[in-house]
Amino acid sequence: MTDVWAVVTNAPRGGVRYDHVSVEPPDDADLILKPLYTGICGTDRGIVSGSLPFSYNPRGYNFLVLGHESVCTVVESKNERFVKGDIVVPVVRRPGGCVNCRIGRPDNCSDGDKHEAGITGLHGFMRTEFAEKSEFVVPVKNRTIGRLAVLTEPLKNVVKAFEVFEIISKRSVYHKQDSTLTGKTCCVIGTGAEAFLYGLVAKSLGFNVILTNRHPVTDYKTKMLESFDLEFINYSEDFDRSFSSGIDLLIDTSGDPGTILKFTKRLNYNGIAILFGTNGRAKPSTITGIDIDYIVERNITLAGSVDAAKVHYYRALDYLEEWSFTIPEIGNMITGEYDPNNVKIFTQKGPGEIKSIIRWGNAP
Ligand SMILES: [Zn+2]
Known part of the structure:
Protein backbone atom coordinates (compact mmCIF):
# COMPACT_ATOMS: atom_id res chain seq x y z
CA MET A 1 0.00 0.00 0.00
CA THR A 152 -3.95 17.01 -23.78
CA GLU A 153 -6.75 15.00 -22.17
CA PRO A 154 -9.66 17.29 -23.12
CA LEU A 155 -8.12 17.84 -26.57
CA LYS A 156 -7.75 14.13 -27.30
CA ASN A 157 -11.56 13.84 -27.17
CA VAL A 158 -11.75 16.44 -29.94
CA VAL A 159 -9.15 14.63 -32.07
CA LYS A 160 -11.16 11.40 -31.79
CA ALA A 161 -14.42 13.16 -32.67
CA PHE A 162 -12.79 14.48 -35.85
CA GLU A 163 -11.71 10.93 -36.69
CA VAL A 164 -15.41 10.00 -36.45
CA PHE A 165 -16.19 12.99 -38.68
CA GLU A 166 -13.60 11.85 -41.27
CA ILE A 167 -15.15 8.39 -41.46
CA ILE A 168 -18.74 9.62 -41.78
CA SER A 169 -17.93 12.39 -44.27
CA LYS A 170 -16.66 9.79 -46.77
CA ARG A 171 -20.17 8.62 -47.54
CA SER A 172 -20.63 11.49 -50.00
CA VAL A 173 -18.50 14.25 -51.52
CA TYR A 174 -18.29 16.46 -48.45
CA HIS A 175 -15.37 18.71 -49.38
CA LYS A 176 -15.67 21.73 -51.66
CA GLN A 177 -14.86 21.46 -55.38
CA ASP A 178 -11.28 22.55 -54.68
CA SER A 179 -10.94 19.58 -52.26
CA THR A 180 -10.73 21.80 -49.17
CA LEU A 181 -13.20 22.45 -46.35
CA THR A 182 -12.74 26.21 -46.73
CA GLY A 183 -16.09 27.92 -46.50
CA LYS A 184 -17.84 24.94 -44.91
CA THR A 185 -19.49 25.90 -41.64
CA CYS A 186 -18.86 24.16 -38.34
CA CYS A 187 -21.09 25.22 -35.47
CA VAL A 188 -20.07 24.30 -31.92
CA ILE A 189 -22.77 24.48 -29.25
CA GLY A 190 -21.17 25.66 -26.00
CA THR A 191 -18.45 28.08 -24.91
CA GLY A 192 -16.51 26.01 -22.36
CA ALA A 193 -12.98 24.62 -22.65
CA GLU A 194 -14.03 21.67 -24.86
CA ALA A 195 -15.97 23.99 -27.18
CA PHE A 196 -12.90 26.21 -27.62
CA LEU A 197 -10.76 23.15 -28.44
CA TYR A 198 -13.36 21.88 -30.94
CA GLY A 199 -13.37 25.33 -32.51
CA LEU A 200 -9.59 25.43 -32.83
CA VAL A 201 -9.32 22.01 -34.48
CA ALA A 202 -12.22 22.78 -36.87
CA LYS A 203 -10.52 26.08 -37.78
CA SER A 204 -7.23 24.30 -38.47
CA LEU A 205 -9.07 21.97 -40.88
CA GLY A 206 -10.41 24.97 -42.82
CA PHE A 207 -13.95 25.27 -41.47
CA ASN A 208 -15.61 28.60 -40.92
CA VAL A 209 -16.28 28.17 -37.17
CA ILE A 210 -19.07 29.57 -35.04
CA LEU A 211 -19.31 28.95 -31.30
CA THR A 212 -22.78 29.52 -29.96
CA ASN A 213 -24.62 29.75 -26.66
CA ARG A 214 -27.96 31.01 -25.40
CA HIS A 215 -26.31 33.87 -23.47
CA PRO A 216 -23.56 36.43 -24.17
CA VAL A 217 -19.97 35.60 -23.19
CA THR A 218 -17.58 37.57 -20.97
CA ASP A 219 -15.21 40.17 -22.44
CA TYR A 220 -12.35 37.80 -21.60
CA LYS A 221 -13.89 35.03 -23.72
CA THR A 222 -14.69 37.52 -26.50
CA LYS A 223 -10.99 38.45 -26.66
CA MET A 224 -10.01 34.76 -26.63
CA LEU A 225 -12.39 34.02 -29.50
CA GLU A 226 -10.93 36.94 -31.47
CA SER A 227 -7.38 35.72 -30.90
CA PHE A 228 -8.44 32.26 -32.10
CA ASP A 229 -10.28 33.78 -35.11
CA LEU A 230 -13.55 32.10 -34.03
CA GLU A 231 -16.96 33.73 -34.43
CA PHE A 232 -19.51 33.78 -31.59
CA ILE A 233 -23.30 34.01 -31.87
CA ASN A 234 -25.70 34.41 -28.96
CA TYR A 235 -28.47 32.28 -30.46
CA SER A 236 -31.16 33.46 -28.06
CA GLU A 237 -31.06 36.82 -29.87
CA ASP A 238 -31.52 35.97 -33.53
CA PHE A 239 -31.41 32.27 -34.29
CA ASP A 240 -33.21 32.33 -37.66
CA ARG A 241 -31.02 34.92 -39.38
CA SER A 242 -27.77 33.80 -37.74
CA PHE A 243 -27.85 30.30 -39.13
CA SER A 244 -29.79 30.91 -42.35
CA SER A 245 -26.96 29.72 -44.61
CA GLY A 246 -26.90 26.34 -42.93
CA ILE A 247 -24.44 24.24 -40.95
CA ASP A 248 -22.27 21.46 -42.41
CA LEU A 249 -20.82 20.10 -39.17
CA LEU A 250 -22.57 20.49 -35.83
CA ILE A 251 -20.76 19.70 -32.62
CA ASP A 252 -22.63 19.67 -29.35
CA THR A 253 -20.96 20.08 -25.97
CA SER A 254 -24.21 20.89 -24.10
CA GLY A 255 -26.05 17.56 -23.97
CA ASP A 256 -29.32 19.49 -24.17
CA PRO A 257 -31.82 17.67 -26.43
CA GLY A 258 -33.94 20.72 -27.34
CA THR A 259 -30.88 22.72 -28.40
CA ILE A 260 -29.43 19.81 -30.37
CA LEU A 261 -32.68 19.33 -32.28
CA LYS A 262 -33.00 23.04 -33.00
CA PHE A 263 -29.52 23.12 -34.57
CA THR A 264 -29.85 19.74 -36.28
CA LYS A 265 -32.65 21.31 -38.33
CA ARG A 266 -30.15 23.87 -39.62
CA LEU A 267 -27.86 21.16 -41.02
CA ASN A 268 -27.29 21.16 -44.79
CA TYR A 269 -27.62 18.07 -47.03
CA ASN A 270 -25.16 15.32 -45.93
CA GLY A 271 -24.63 17.27 -42.73
CA ILE A 272 -23.05 15.65 -39.69
CA ALA A 273 -23.85 16.20 -36.02
CA ILE A 274 -21.37 14.92 -33.45
CA LEU A 275 -22.75 14.67 -29.94
CA PHE A 276 -20.10 14.98 -27.26
CA GLY A 277 -21.70 16.70 -24.26
CA THR A 278 -23.91 14.79 -21.83
CA ASN A 279 -26.39 16.13 -19.30
CA GLY A 280 -28.60 13.56 -17.59
CA ARG A 281 -30.51 16.40 -15.94
CA ALA A 282 -31.39 18.21 -19.18
CA LYS A 283 -35.06 18.94 -19.87
CA PRO A 284 -36.69 16.39 -22.21
CA SER A 285 -37.56 17.40 -25.76
CA THR A 286 -40.08 16.04 -28.26
CA ILE A 287 -38.95 14.85 -31.66
CA THR A 288 -41.66 14.94 -34.34
CA GLY A 289 -42.23 13.10 -37.61
CA ILE A 290 -41.31 16.30 -39.45
CA ASP A 291 -37.96 16.31 -37.61
CA ILE A 292 -37.29 12.71 -38.67
CA ASP A 293 -38.27 13.62 -42.24
CA TYR A 294 -35.71 16.48 -42.19
CA ILE A 295 -32.95 14.13 -41.01
CA VAL A 296 -33.77 11.30 -43.45
CA GLU A 297 -34.33 13.39 -46.56
CA ARG A 298 -31.00 15.18 -46.15
CA ASN A 299 -28.85 12.13 -45.27
CA ILE A 300 -28.00 13.69 -41.94
CA THR A 301 -25.83 11.64 -39.57
CA LEU A 302 -26.05 11.95 -35.79
CA ALA A 303 -23.03 10.36 -34.13
CA GLY A 304 -21.97 10.08 -30.51
CA SER A 305 -18.27 10.25 -29.67
CA VAL A 306 -16.71 9.50 -26.30
CA ASP A 307 -13.14 9.48 -25.00
CA ALA A 308 -10.18 8.63 -27.28
CA ALA A 309 -7.31 6.21 -27.76
CA LYS A 310 -3.57 6.68 -27.28
CA VAL A 311 -3.12 7.70 -30.92
CA HIS A 312 -5.35 10.72 -30.26
CA TYR A 313 -3.29 11.78 -27.21
CA TYR A 314 -0.21 11.90 -29.47
CA ARG A 315 -2.05 14.01 -32.05
CA ALA A 316 -3.38 16.29 -29.30
CA LEU A 317 0.19 16.92 -28.13
CA ASP A 318 1.18 17.77 -31.74
CA TYR A 319 -1.63 20.33 -31.88
CA LEU A 320 -0.59 21.88 -28.54
CA GLU A 321 3.02 22.14 -29.69
CA GLU A 322 1.95 23.80 -32.95
CA TRP A 323 -0.49 26.19 -31.27
CA SER A 324 2.03 27.22 -28.61
CA PHE A 325 3.86 28.91 -31.54
CA THR A 326 1.02 29.90 -33.87
CA ILE A 327 -1.58 30.96 -31.25
CA PRO A 328 0.35 31.81 -28.06
CA GLU A 329 -2.96 33.10 -26.58
CA ILE A 330 -3.91 29.43 -26.14
CA GLY A 331 -2.24 29.71 -22.72
CA ASN A 332 -5.04 32.09 -21.66
ZN1 LIG B 1 -14.12 -3.29 -23.92
Whole structure:
Protein backbone atom coordinates (compact mmCIF):
# COMPACT_ATOMS: atom_id res chain seq x y z
CA MET A 1 0.00 0.00 0.00
CA THR A 2 1.14 3.55 -0.77
CA ASP A 3 0.09 6.38 1.55
CA VAL A 4 -0.66 9.59 -0.33
CA TRP A 5 -2.53 12.87 -0.08
CA ALA A 6 -5.36 12.88 -2.58
CA VAL A 7 -8.53 14.65 -3.69
CA VAL A 8 -11.17 12.01 -3.01
CA THR A 9 -14.90 11.51 -3.38
CA ASN A 10 -17.29 8.68 -2.53
CA ALA A 11 -18.81 7.66 -5.88
CA PRO A 12 -21.59 7.82 -6.90
CA ARG A 13 -22.83 9.59 -3.74
CA GLY A 14 -20.43 12.52 -4.15
CA GLY A 15 -18.68 14.93 -1.82
CA VAL A 16 -15.03 15.96 -1.96
CA ARG A 17 -12.11 16.21 0.48
CA TYR A 18 -8.33 16.44 0.42
CA ASP A 19 -7.30 13.49 2.54
CA HIS A 20 -4.51 11.12 3.50
CA VAL A 21 -5.35 7.71 1.99
CA SER A 22 -3.76 4.31 1.28
CA VAL A 23 -3.90 2.96 -2.27
CA GLU A 24 -2.71 -0.42 -3.58
CA PRO A 25 -0.39 0.07 -6.62
CA PRO A 26 -1.44 -1.82 -9.78
CA ASP A 27 0.25 -5.17 -10.47
CA ASP A 28 3.35 -4.86 -12.70
CA ALA A 29 3.41 -1.04 -12.56
CA ASP A 30 6.85 0.05 -13.80
CA LEU A 31 6.67 3.83 -13.25
CA ILE A 32 6.17 6.11 -10.26
CA LEU A 33 4.59 9.41 -11.32
CA LYS A 34 4.01 12.69 -9.52
CA PRO A 35 1.44 15.07 -11.02
CA LEU A 36 2.55 18.56 -12.02
CA TYR A 37 -0.92 19.80 -12.95
CA THR A 38 -4.38 18.26 -13.01
CA GLY A 39 -7.34 19.82 -14.79
CA ILE A 40 -10.86 20.12 -13.41
CA CYS A 41 -13.85 19.56 -15.69
CA GLY A 42 -17.61 19.11 -15.60
CA THR A 43 -17.24 15.36 -15.05
CA ASP A 44 -15.31 15.92 -11.80
CA ARG A 45 -17.95 18.39 -10.62
CA GLY A 46 -20.74 16.00 -11.65
CA ILE A 47 -19.19 13.21 -9.55
CA VAL A 48 -18.71 15.56 -6.58
CA SER A 49 -22.32 16.75 -6.75
CA GLY A 50 -23.55 13.14 -6.94
CA SER A 51 -25.23 13.63 -10.33
CA LEU A 52 -23.28 10.99 -12.29
CA PRO A 53 -24.80 7.64 -11.28
CA PHE A 54 -22.42 5.69 -13.57
CA SER A 55 -19.39 6.70 -11.45
CA TYR A 56 -18.20 4.15 -8.85
CA ASN A 57 -15.35 3.48 -6.38
CA PRO A 58 -12.62 0.94 -7.20
CA ARG A 59 -13.37 -2.53 -5.82
CA GLY A 60 -12.42 -2.79 -2.13
CA TYR A 61 -12.39 0.98 -1.52
CA ASN A 62 -14.96 3.28 0.05
CA PHE A 63 -13.54 6.26 -1.89
CA LEU A 64 -12.43 7.24 -5.39
CA VAL A 65 -9.39 9.43 -6.06
CA LEU A 66 -10.57 12.07 -8.56
CA GLY A 67 -8.75 13.39 -11.63
CA HIS A 68 -8.49 12.31 -15.24
CA GLU A 69 -6.83 15.36 -16.84
CA SER A 70 -3.18 15.35 -15.86
CA VAL A 71 0.44 15.97 -16.75
CA CYS A 72 3.01 14.21 -14.58
CA THR A 73 6.74 13.80 -14.05
CA VAL A 74 8.43 10.40 -13.82
CA VAL A 75 10.17 9.97 -10.45
CA GLU A 76 11.10 6.29 -10.79
CA SER A 77 11.25 4.05 -13.87
CA LYS A 78 11.86 0.34 -14.33
CA ASN A 79 11.18 0.72 -18.06
CA GLU A 80 13.99 1.54 -20.49
CA ARG A 81 11.75 3.91 -22.50
CA PHE A 82 11.42 6.32 -19.57
CA VAL A 83 13.88 8.02 -17.23
CA LYS A 84 13.47 10.08 -14.11
CA GLY A 85 12.38 13.61 -15.00
CA ASP A 86 10.43 12.66 -18.16
CA ILE A 87 7.08 14.40 -18.59
CA VAL A 88 4.08 12.20 -19.40
CA VAL A 89 0.30 12.29 -19.72
CA PRO A 90 -1.45 9.21 -18.29
CA VAL A 91 -4.42 7.88 -20.30
CA VAL A 92 -7.88 7.77 -18.75
CA ARG A 93 -9.59 4.68 -20.08
CA ARG A 94 -8.21 1.20 -19.36
CA PRO A 95 -9.14 -1.80 -21.48
CA GLY A 96 -11.49 -4.62 -20.56
CA GLY A 97 -11.64 -7.89 -22.49
CA CYS A 98 -13.72 -7.04 -25.59
CA VAL A 99 -12.24 -7.05 -29.08
CA ASN A 100 -12.03 -3.25 -29.33
CA CYS A 101 -10.31 -3.01 -25.95
CA ARG A 102 -7.84 -5.71 -26.99
CA ILE A 103 -6.76 -3.80 -30.12
CA GLY A 104 -5.99 -0.65 -28.10
CA ARG A 105 -9.32 1.07 -28.66
CA PRO A 106 -11.01 0.98 -25.24
CA ASP A 107 -12.64 4.28 -26.31
CA ASN A 108 -14.78 2.10 -28.61
CA CYS A 109 -15.36 -0.58 -25.92
CA SER A 110 -18.15 -2.88 -27.07
CA ASP A 111 -19.35 -4.30 -23.75
CA GLY A 112 -18.76 -1.48 -21.23
CA ASP A 113 -16.29 -3.59 -19.25
CA LYS A 114 -13.55 -0.89 -19.15
CA HIS A 115 -12.46 1.46 -16.40
CA GLU A 116 -11.76 5.18 -16.36
CA ALA A 117 -9.27 6.75 -13.98
CA GLY A 118 -10.99 9.10 -11.58
CA ILE A 119 -14.46 8.21 -12.91
CA THR A 120 -15.36 4.51 -13.02
CA GLY A 121 -13.71 1.98 -10.73
CA LEU A 122 -10.13 3.18 -10.99
CA HIS A 123 -8.33 5.78 -8.87
CA GLY A 124 -7.56 9.03 -10.68
CA PHE A 125 -4.52 11.27 -10.85
CA MET A 126 -5.23 13.87 -8.14
CA ARG A 127 -2.76 12.45 -5.59
CA THR A 128 0.78 13.29 -4.55
CA GLU A 129 2.15 10.25 -6.39
CA PHE A 130 1.03 7.00 -7.99
CA ALA A 131 2.39 3.85 -9.59
CA GLU A 132 1.51 3.35 -13.25
CA LYS A 133 2.11 0.92 -16.09
CA SER A 134 4.15 2.54 -18.86
CA GLU A 135 1.74 1.21 -21.51
CA PHE A 136 -0.81 3.69 -20.14
CA VAL A 137 1.26 6.87 -20.44
CA VAL A 138 2.07 9.12 -23.41
CA PRO A 139 5.41 10.98 -23.36
CA VAL A 140 5.45 14.78 -23.70
CA LYS A 141 8.51 15.13 -25.96
CA ASN A 142 8.43 18.92 -26.24
CA ARG A 143 8.82 20.25 -22.70
CA THR A 144 8.46 23.86 -23.82
CA ILE A 145 4.66 23.51 -23.95
CA GLY A 146 4.81 23.46 -20.11
CA ARG A 147 1.48 23.45 -18.33
CA LEU A 148 -0.40 23.50 -21.67
CA ALA A 149 0.11 19.72 -21.62
CA VAL A 150 -2.72 19.53 -19.08
CA LEU A 151 -5.03 20.25 -22.05
CA THR A 152 -3.95 17.01 -23.78
CA GLU A 153 -6.75 15.00 -22.17
CA PRO A 154 -9.66 17.29 -23.12
CA LEU A 155 -8.12 17.84 -26.57
CA LYS A 156 -7.75 14.13 -27.30
CA ASN A 157 -11.56 13.84 -27.17
CA VAL A 158 -11.75 16.44 -29.94
CA VAL A 159 -9.15 14.63 -32.07
CA LYS A 160 -11.16 11.40 -31.79
CA ALA A 161 -14.42 13.16 -32.67
CA PHE A 162 -12.79 14.48 -35.85
CA GLU A 163 -11.71 10.93 -36.69
CA VAL A 164 -15.41 10.00 -36.45
CA PHE A 165 -16.19 12.99 -38.68
CA GLU A 166 -13.60 11.85 -41.27
CA ILE A 167 -15.15 8.39 -41.46
CA ILE A 168 -18.74 9.62 -41.78
CA SER A 169 -17.93 12.39 -44.27
CA LYS A 170 -16.66 9.79 -46.77
CA ARG A 171 -20.17 8.62 -47.54
CA SER A 172 -20.63 11.49 -50.00
CA VAL A 173 -18.50 14.25 -51.52
CA TYR A 174 -18.29 16.46 -48.45
CA HIS A 175 -15.37 18.71 -49.38
CA LYS A 176 -15.67 21.73 -51.66
CA GLN A 177 -14.86 21.46 -55.38
CA ASP A 178 -11.28 22.55 -54.68
CA SER A 179 -10.94 19.58 -52.26
CA THR A 180 -10.73 21.80 -49.17
CA LEU A 181 -13.20 22.45 -46.35
CA THR A 182 -12.74 26.21 -46.73
CA GLY A 183 -16.09 27.92 -46.50
CA LYS A 184 -17.84 24.94 -44.91
CA THR A 185 -19.49 25.90 -41.64
CA CYS A 186 -18.86 24.16 -38.34
CA CYS A 187 -21.09 25.22 -35.47
CA VAL A 188 -20.07 24.30 -31.92
CA ILE A 189 -22.77 24.48 -29.25
CA GLY A 190 -21.17 25.66 -26.00
CA THR A 191 -18.45 28.08 -24.91
CA GLY A 192 -16.51 26.01 -22.36
CA ALA A 193 -12.98 24.62 -22.65
CA GLU A 194 -14.03 21.67 -24.86
CA ALA A 195 -15.97 23.99 -27.18
CA PHE A 196 -12.90 26.21 -27.62
CA LEU A 197 -10.76 23.15 -28.44
CA TYR A 198 -13.36 21.88 -30.94
CA GLY A 199 -13.37 25.33 -32.51
CA LEU A 200 -9.59 25.43 -32.83
CA VAL A 201 -9.32 22.01 -34.48
CA ALA A 202 -12.22 22.78 -36.87
CA LYS A 203 -10.52 26.08 -37.78
CA SER A 204 -7.23 24.30 -38.47
CA LEU A 205 -9.07 21.97 -40.88
CA GLY A 206 -10.41 24.97 -42.82
CA PHE A 207 -13.95 25.27 -41.47
CA ASN A 208 -15.61 28.60 -40.92
CA VAL A 209 -16.28 28.17 -37.17
CA ILE A 210 -19.07 29.57 -35.04
CA LEU A 211 -19.31 28.95 -31.30
CA THR A 212 -22.78 29.52 -29.96
CA ASN A 213 -24.62 29.75 -26.66
CA ARG A 214 -27.96 31.01 -25.40
CA HIS A 215 -26.31 33.87 -23.47
CA PRO A 216 -23.56 36.43 -24.17
CA VAL A 217 -19.97 35.60 -23.19
CA THR A 218 -17.58 37.57 -20.97
CA ASP A 219 -15.21 40.17 -22.44
CA TYR A 220 -12.35 37.80 -21.60
CA LYS A 221 -13.89 35.03 -23.72
CA THR A 222 -14.69 37.52 -26.50
CA LYS A 223 -10.99 38.45 -26.66
CA MET A 224 -10.01 34.76 -26.63
CA LEU A 225 -12.39 34.02 -29.50
CA GLU A 226 -10.93 36.94 -31.47
CA SER A 227 -7.38 35.72 -30.90
CA PHE A 228 -8.44 32.26 -32.10
CA ASP A 229 -10.28 33.78 -35.11
CA LEU A 230 -13.55 32.10 -34.03
CA GLU A 231 -16.96 33.73 -34.43
CA PHE A 232 -19.51 33.78 -31.59
CA ILE A 233 -23.30 34.01 -31.87
CA ASN A 234 -25.70 34.41 -28.96
CA TYR A 235 -28.47 32.28 -30.46
CA SER A 236 -31.16 33.46 -28.06
CA GLU A 237 -31.06 36.82 -29.87
CA ASP A 238 -31.52 35.97 -33.53
CA PHE A 239 -31.41 32.27 -34.29
CA ASP A 240 -33.21 32.33 -37.66
CA ARG A 241 -31.02 34.92 -39.38
CA SER A 242 -27.77 33.80 -37.74
CA PHE A 243 -27.85 30.30 -39.13
CA SER A 244 -29.79 30.91 -42.35
CA SER A 245 -26.96 29.72 -44.61
CA GLY A 246 -26.90 26.34 -42.93
CA ILE A 247 -24.44 24.24 -40.95
CA ASP A 248 -22.27 21.46 -42.41
CA LEU A 249 -20.82 20.10 -39.17
CA LEU A 250 -22.57 20.49 -35.83
CA ILE A 251 -20.76 19.70 -32.62
CA ASP A 252 -22.63 19.67 -29.35
CA THR A 253 -20.96 20.08 -25.97
CA SER A 254 -24.21 20.89 -24.10
CA GLY A 255 -26.05 17.56 -23.97
CA ASP A 256 -29.32 19.49 -24.17
CA PRO A 257 -31.82 17.67 -26.43
CA GLY A 258 -33.94 20.72 -27.34
CA THR A 259 -30.88 22.72 -28.40
CA ILE A 260 -29.43 19.81 -30.37
CA LEU A 261 -32.68 19.33 -32.28
CA LYS A 262 -33.00 23.04 -33.00
CA PHE A 263 -29.52 23.12 -34.57
CA THR A 264 -29.85 19.74 -36.28
CA LYS A 265 -32.65 21.31 -38.33
CA ARG A 266 -30.15 23.87 -39.62
CA LEU A 267 -27.86 21.16 -41.02
CA ASN A 268 -27.29 21.16 -44.79
CA TYR A 269 -27.62 18.07 -47.03
CA ASN A 270 -25.16 15.32 -45.93
CA GLY A 271 -24.63 17.27 -42.73
CA ILE A 272 -23.05 15.65 -39.69
CA ALA A 273 -23.85 16.20 -36.02
CA ILE A 274 -21.37 14.92 -33.45
CA LEU A 275 -22.75 14.67 -29.94
CA PHE A 276 -20.10 14.98 -27.26
CA GLY A 277 -21.70 16.70 -24.26
CA THR A 278 -23.91 14.79 -21.83
CA ASN A 279 -26.39 16.13 -19.30
CA GLY A 280 -28.60 13.56 -17.59
CA ARG A 281 -30.51 16.40 -15.94
CA ALA A 282 -31.39 18.21 -19.18
CA LYS A 283 -35.06 18.94 -19.87
CA PRO A 284 -36.69 16.39 -22.21
CA SER A 285 -37.56 17.40 -25.76
CA THR A 286 -40.08 16.04 -28.26
CA ILE A 287 -38.95 14.85 -31.66
CA THR A 288 -41.66 14.94 -34.34
CA GLY A 289 -42.23 13.10 -37.61
CA ILE A 290 -41.31 16.30 -39.45
CA ASP A 291 -37.96 16.31 -37.61
CA ILE A 292 -37.29 12.71 -38.67
CA ASP A 293 -38.27 13.62 -42.24
CA TYR A 294 -35.71 16.48 -42.19
CA ILE A 295 -32.95 14.13 -41.01
CA VAL A 296 -33.77 11.30 -43.45
CA GLU A 297 -34.33 13.39 -46.56
CA ARG A 298 -31.00 15.18 -46.15
CA ASN A 299 -28.85 12.13 -45.27
CA ILE A 300 -28.00 13.69 -41.94
CA THR A 301 -25.83 11.64 -39.57
CA LEU A 302 -26.05 11.95 -35.79
CA ALA A 303 -23.03 10.36 -34.13
CA GLY A 304 -21.97 10.08 -30.51
CA SER A 305 -18.27 10.25 -29.67
CA VAL A 306 -16.71 9.50 -26.30
CA ASP A 307 -13.14 9.48 -25.00
CA ALA A 308 -10.18 8.63 -27.28
CA ALA A 309 -7.31 6.21 -27.76
CA LYS A 310 -3.57 6.68 -27.28
CA VAL A 311 -3.12 7.70 -30.92
CA HIS A 312 -5.35 10.72 -30.26
CA TYR A 313 -3.29 11.78 -27.21
CA TYR A 314 -0.21 11.90 -29.47
CA ARG A 315 -2.05 14.01 -32.05
CA ALA A 316 -3.38 16.29 -29.30
CA LEU A 317 0.19 16.92 -28.13
CA ASP A 318 1.18 17.77 -31.74
CA TYR A 319 -1.63 20.33 -31.88
CA LEU A 320 -0.59 21.88 -28.54
CA GLU A 321 3.02 22.14 -29.69
CA GLU A 322 1.95 23.80 -32.95
CA TRP A 323 -0.49 26.19 -31.27
CA SER A 324 2.03 27.22 -28.61
CA PHE A 325 3.86 28.91 -31.54
CA THR A 326 1.02 29.90 -33.87
CA ILE A 327 -1.58 30.96 -31.25
CA PRO A 328 0.35 31.81 -28.06
CA GLU A 329 -2.96 33.10 -26.58
CA ILE A 330 -3.91 29.43 -26.14
CA GLY A 331 -2.24 29.71 -22.72
CA ASN A 332 -5.04 32.09 -21.66
CA MET A 333 -7.44 29.13 -21.68
CA ILE A 334 -6.03 28.23 -18.26
CA THR A 335 -7.82 30.78 -16.12
CA GLY A 336 -6.91 29.68 -12.61
CA GLU A 337 -4.37 27.62 -10.66
CA TYR A 338 -5.45 26.19 -7.32
CA ASP A 339 -3.80 24.26 -4.48
CA PRO A 340 -4.88 20.62 -4.03
CA ASN A 341 -6.43 21.34 -0.61
CA ASN A 342 -8.62 24.12 -2.05
CA VAL A 343 -11.50 21.74 -2.82
CA LYS A 344 -14.08 24.56 -3.10
CA ILE A 345 -13.14 24.70 -6.81
CA PHE A 346 -15.07 21.43 -7.23
CA THR A 347 -18.34 23.00 -6.16
CA GLN A 348 -17.89 26.51 -7.50
CA LYS A 349 -16.37 27.60 -10.82
CA GLY A 350 -13.36 29.92 -10.70
CA PRO A 351 -13.94 33.58 -11.71
CA GLY A 352 -14.22 33.82 -15.54
CA GLU A 353 -13.35 30.16 -15.75
CA ILE A 354 -12.44 28.44 -18.99
CA LYS A 355 -10.11 25.83 -17.51
CA SER A 356 -9.21 25.64 -13.81
CA ILE A 357 -6.23 23.50 -12.85
CA ILE A 358 -4.62 22.22 -9.68
CA ARG A 359 -0.91 22.92 -9.30
CA TRP A 360 0.83 20.14 -7.38
CA GLY A 361 3.96 20.64 -5.28
CA ASN A 362 6.18 19.24 -8.04
CA ALA A 363 5.31 21.82 -10.69
CA PRO A 364 8.16 24.11 -11.82
ZN1 LIG B 1 -14.12 -3.29 -23.92
